Amino acid sequence: MDNLLILLLFPLVGALVLAFVKQSAPAKRLALLFSVLALGLTIPFWCQFNPAAGMQFEQQFAWIPALGIDFHIGIDGISLPLVLLTNLLVPLIVLSSFSATHRGSFYALVLGMQTGLLLVFTALDAFTFYVGWEVALIPIYFICALWGGEDRIRVNIKFFIYTFFGSLLMLIAIIYLHVQTPSGDFALTSFYNLNLDNATQRWIFWAFFIAFAIKMPLFPFHTWQPDTYTTAPTAGTMLLAGIMLKMGIYGLIRWLIPVVPEGFAAYGWLAALLGIIGVVYASLIAFKQKDFKRLIAYSSIAHVGLIGAAVFVWNVQSLQGAMIQMINHGISVIGLFMLVDVISRRLDTRDMSQMGGIAKVAPAMAIYFLIIVMGAVGLPVTNGFVGEFLMLIGIYQYSIWYAAFGGLTIILGAVYLLRAYQQIMHGPLNDRTSSFAPLQWHETVVLVVVSGLIIIIGVYPQPLLNISEGAVTELVQQIGSLAR
């Protein structure tokens, strides 16, 4: 059971089945079944994975021979964590939507997107990668625009055009690199072996960087993000923040820096600086937010900014931190948006000033909430601590100033998230909050799994770190850290 192609196509089969299910109840159960089975299919890959062996489970078929395009997929230490993350989060995302009555087409889109995401995280051929990149975009556009909130049409067309433009820049870079390869193909290894002159590397760097930076999003390419996150339905926000933004970070590690090392050497400092600016900028705006969902959206920009900076510093610690923080951020952000959904569904508002005292009526939820906030803030014994600590060590080796301002995420994040916690959970009860209904089973499952993972990874992160260590070390040896 370690056929990677089957793993990729399985959600797509689920999507095709679900597209024909009209009733909500069977659609939910089927979607959950398919996503859990996909998670089950992932486990053999984890068990058989050998961190020291480089690329594994490879599969390659000729796709468009005339252009040297192959369908080529495989897993290494960089891909596996993200494949695991995707297949772990999708069942949770499906569960999180159980309160709503969605038709099968909703879940078909979720599972269809899962195939696109898995394709991105496993592609070893630039054409395959690009196809996955766009295939993941179409379903999320429909999810957000069909089931989203107010102003969804305008917000989502902006989101789509923004990301599509970025993708097209990347497409130019990919085709240009393809033309340069002596073998005339799109293989990742051919791209790595190119000897491009410095000027070419510089513009290719920006073509890829803008595409990835829009997806993450990094400052100043983030302007689509808060509106899209806020108007999207909960499952859509979770897909965007939990998994899709990792496509951008993964792209940096896999397709940008190793392909154009000289471009990276020239502009890496600037890209890392943009990440740090994003940290400070988004944190300051998060302070001012009254809408709980928008606050989380901005906190996500801050966290991603730090991950981006860590990637561009490019040493073993910072990259290992970024790898594990991608997982952590995915888990925490799913938890946070689940809480937003639980609370706003019951109170019919997302305005934090109208909340208060919920801890008194829902004590169990208060505990999950606290654990998730701790994880997001990065307190010791939670998963966030491991990632942020590693990233800051790495960034410190490059520049103490970057590390100092990057470290603000922890402090500022603690301030605005704990303040939100206080405002929502403590204080006096009011008319809205006093009749707070208890958690439903599916909400409890999501919150328990998320809180459990936060603590387990926080206490014992070594298995996850082991997965990526070999691949990360090799990449850093190959390219070399950002020079001061």
Next chain:
Amino acid sequence: MGAIITLSLLAILVLYLGLFKAKNTLLPVSLAGLLGSAVLLLLDWNKAAEPLYSGMILFDRFALVFSVVCILITVLILLLSKDYFDRISGNVAEYFALIIFSLTGAVLVTSFHNMAMLFIGIEIMSVALYILAGIRKKDFGSNEAALKYFLMGAFSTGFLLFGITLLYGASGSFDLAEIRQYVIDNPTGISVMFYVGILLMIVGLAFKVGAAPFHFWTPDVYDGAPILITIFMSTVVKAAAFAGFLRLFSYCFEPLQDFWVPVMLVITIITLFVGNITALVQHSFKRMLAYSSISHAGYMLFGIVAIGASSSGAILLYATAYSLATVIAFGSLILVKRTSGSDDYESFNGLAKRNPRLALTITISMLSLAGIPLTAGFVGKFILFAGVLADYHVLLVVLAVINAAMAIYYYFRVIVAMYFRPAEREVVAYPVNYQVVFVLAAVLILLIGVYPGLITSLI
């Protein structure tokens, strides 16, 4: 060769059927004739191609593939015509006959081997279209379309003839092989006449494919003509015109690239921007498609800018992808217009709730036109971009990419209207013949999108 004779005879036969009021036999006879001529073409598939009739035409692989594609798209269009022509005119046979005549011209344009045949082919193709554009005699828009099309078309033919004359003056022959030989034999001493001739040919052919700044007839003609005729003009005629363009330039003028590629670059860039920017501000779906067809002509010009071995495959794929998507787009407008009575985007509001399957095929067509992966439209763009980048026209591709991002806005307006805008509306009647054509076209779009080798391996 049998195909051209079959098509000509078929058109005359159809006229006689109309004369004897055999209305119900028109469609089956036309379809059978078209398929028959396609089969005749395919019989020549593996034969070594030789110029026929003192070098007038040459049915090489290139001509065969483009001709067959043109014929098959005409078949799709005629399948949509059931009940369509009867509604707007009593003399249905005219439509069939004129479309088949025009198709005969299109086949000649793809297979010419002599400048005279290029001219005759374009004229056969166009004259039938002038009549078709104005066939709704009492409709003001239709008359305007016909008059504009005729005047502009006559002008462009004039340019074309001038061009051919000058080329003849320089090279002493109408025959493509001899013109090519002239270019190869005189690497330095080509006369100025020849260069001017190339420029005039570019102008004439740019008129025919609707490239800016010679595009002014397109929107009004596409808007004014009956929708089914618009489909024919924007698919078959455009594909044939591009085939002729490519045939001439790749065979005869390739060694002179340094001279004409800069001109084509300017035309391409203007075409892209004019088509896209104007399409952005349209309120009518039909006019949007008309302007977007200009921008698609711009993308297809990439194949001529980056002329080379892969050009014909790229243009064939793009033309096929564009034609399939256009058949769905305009065809769905026919259906939607029957209930709403208008060409606007608003007519599509709420369609997904009432006609989910129709909405899905329209979505596939829009995604293909916008160039989203796993559709034929994406592969078409991809191959064309690859060709241009191989010649290091990076700036051109960057401009094209800006245009592609703009195009998302107006193609997605349709999707937005269908899925996200609520509206009280009736179910749009979705006749069986439309279902067959749309599903076939949508499946082909996806199939080519996933496995483009189906098309590119043909040439």
